[in-house]
Amino acid sequence: MKSFATLLLLGSLSASAVAQQGPVLATYPVGSTTVSASALTGNLDTPWELLWGPDNFLWMTERAGRISRIDPNTGQLIPLLTVADVTETGESGLLGMVLHPDFATSPYVYIVYNYTDAGTLKEKLVRYTYSATANTLSSPTVLLGNITAVTTHSGSRLLILPDRTLLMTTGDAQQRSDAQTPASLNGKILRMNLDGTVPANNPIPGSLMYSLGHRNPQGLTQAPSGRIYSSEHGENIEDEVNLIDVNRNYGWPSVEGFCNLTTEQPFCAANNVREPLVSYTPTLAVSGLTYYNHPAIPQWNNSLLMLSLKAGTFTQLQLNSAGDQVAGQNNLWVGTYGRLRAICVSPQGRVYVGTSNRDNRGTPAATDDRILVLENRAYVPAAVKNGVSSLLQLSPNPATQSVAVRLPAVVRTPTTIQLRDVLGRTTRTVQLAAGQQEVSVNLNGLQSGLYMVQTQLGDTRYTRRLVVE
Structure with a gap:
């Protein structure tokens, strides 16, 4: 399943x-x-x-x-x-x-x-x-x-x-x-x-x-x-x-x-x-x-x-x-x-x-x-080219009440982290301020199942699977 x-x-x-x-x-x-x-x-x-x-x-x-x-x-x-x-x-x-x-x-x-x-x-x-x-x-x-x-x-x-x-x-x-x-x-x-x-x-x-x-x-x-x-x-x-x-x-x-x-x-x-x-x-x-x-x-x-x-x-x-x-x-x-x-x-x-x-x-x-x-029809998103990126760290995974999301580098401009369900719907959105590298995402209220955590730094989009129990 x-x-x-x-x-x-x-x-x-x-x-x-x-x-x-x-x-x-x-x-x-x-x-x-x-x-x-x-x-x-x-x-x-x-x-x-x-x-x-x-x-x-x-x-x-x-x-x-x-x-x-x-x-x-x-x-x-x-x-x-x-x-x-x-x-x-x-x-x-x-x-x-x-x-x-x-x-x-x-x-x-x-x-x-x-x-x-x-x-x-x-x-x-x-x-x-x-x-x-x-x-x-x-x-x-x-x-x-x-x-x-x-x-x-x-x-x-x-x-x-x-x-x-x-x-x-x-x-x-x-x-x-x-x-x-x-x-x-x-x-x-x-x-x-x-x-x-x-x-x-x-x-x-x-x-x-x-x-x-x-x-x-x-x-x-x-x-x-x-x-x-x-x-x-x-x-x-x-x-x-x-x-x-x-x-x-x-x-x-x-x-x-x-x-x-x-x-x-x-x-x-x-x-x-x-x-x-x-x-x-x-x-x-x-x-x-x-x-x-x-x-x-x-x-x-x-x-x-x-x-x-x-x-x-x-x-x-x-x-x-x-x-x-x-x-x-x-x-x-x-x-x-x-x-x-x-x-x-x-x-x-x-x-x-x-x-x-x-x-x-x-x-x-x-x-x-x-x-x-x-x-721009010549543009191919990094997520399509590179698929799931292990550089985006999630802890713990599986998770229950919250998950810590750590980016591969400190962000220079405000950055959005999105949590999407299996239908691609955004279920959580969290902002990182300039100078941050890690943020906690509240999972309370989410149904158990598979989700994707996504964010973008420059022209690279990072994606990682998350299991919510």
């Missing part, structure tokens, strides 16, 4: 590392690397969020209310739920989504969407429970509701931090002054516990506010360093990419972009305004944002990858080593695939992009909307 489980797991790892490749739509030189673009699936309706799930599937929301899983090997779309009370009008509808980081034991899916209450458009955050057996989402629990909304400026991206708190971006809902009103939920980045309650260490006791002065932030991501970045729509000028600091003011509506006008500078000085890393005039309608650091496309290491709607750009923003400045920018393309909104990165270094040409502002082609795959 254990031999069968081992073969099943190794087959799953190989399949996820070497996915089926569709016809190449275009190639792009990125330094010495050739990045190929292909289409994974099409005939979608305004994809809003793309996530890489712990089941090695893509998870997607579409603005009309559908939540689906997509097989990255075949492009097969597997619907989970169409949320009944979603109101899709203008820019409103089903928006952001995030999965609980301990998905194997807490299979929760968090979504944000617009709905109608007594004839008035509003916004809410709802948690669903996923059943892998039934392939369903059920038991909706409203964590935060009754948020002011109109048909534009709803935000809303979700991000779960390592401390198991959740960030949620909200737009100003065209109520400009609310962005500067701490008591309002609009024009903010909110921070809450995963049950919707207010963390005790939020800036204002009893308040969900994490930062304020936002117009319409539609991208949100975190680097392994812990730094948080957001992309935000400007009005007629100054789209922004921001480094998000707790309890900082981002200026809207008194400040657009940098504090470079004499009319803006007194407000900036008096209100602890943090200027953006970069801004764009004319506006691009910046949207999806993710962090990239993978040997598949080494020229993008330590970069933000950002999409835009109006300009249809795919932009690489190279960060400096500290992550607090943008050192350079490059557009992979401009306008080639129309409007773009959703983006995520797989553990194999592939980038998935969702077009948004059916949002009533684009010009859809016959295949729109669709998911594009960007990849």
